[in-house]
Amino acid sequence: RKEVEQDPGPFNVPEGATVAFNCTYSNSASQSFFWYRQDCRKEPKLLMSVYSSGNEDGRFTAQLNRASQYISLLIRDSKLSDSATYLCVVAGSQGNLIFGKGTKLSVKP
C-alpha cells in the first residue's frame, strides 16, 4: 500500500456543485494531516490543516477518519477559481511530510 493515496481524477464539476475528495494513508501512527492546493505550473500552497474533530473554513470542510485511515476534503458551492490539484499531506515517521500525487479538480461554468 502506498503511503498516501489519492484518486487522480480529474473531477469535472459545474459551478455551484459540491465535490468531495478522499485520501488514504498507510501509517496508522501518523498524527498530522493537511490539504494543499496546487495551481497549474505553480507551487503548492497550504489550504488547511485537518483536525481530529474535523474542521471547516468557509466552503471547505476537512475530516479525519483514523479507524479507516483516510481524510477527506469537501468543497461546497464550487467556484471556477477552485480549479486546481488538491494534495493530501500526511506526517511521516521521520517528522517529514509525505504528499499524495493529488486530485485534479476542474470546475466548469
Added chain:
Amino acid sequence: DAGVIQSPRHEVTEMGQEVTLRCKPISGHDYLFWYRQTMMRGLELLIYFNNNVPIDDSGMPEDRFSAKMPNASFSTLKIQPSEPRDSAVYFCASSLVFGELFFGEGSRLTVL
C-alpha cells in the same frame, strides 16, 4: 516578506553537466525542505534541514545529489553529473510551524 526565493527558475543543461539550484528561505523559518516533482512520482522529499542541520536525507536519490545549508538564509542542491532522468521541478520550502510549508516558485530542470 518576499517569500521563498529560488534560482534559477529554468535550467536546460546537457547530460553530465553540474547543476546547482539555490534557495533563500523566509527569514526566521528554521526548517528548509527540498522537494522534487514529476508527473510520474508526484512530490518527493529529497532532504530537509532544521536550524541548518540536515535531518533526513533518505530521499536523496543517489550520490550524485548533494545539499548544503551554510547559513540560515541560503541553501543549495547540487546534481553532479546530471542525467536526463533528473529532469523535474525542484521546489524549496521553508516553515516555522510544522506542516505549514511555504514553497518557492520552483526550478524547472531539463537535462538533455
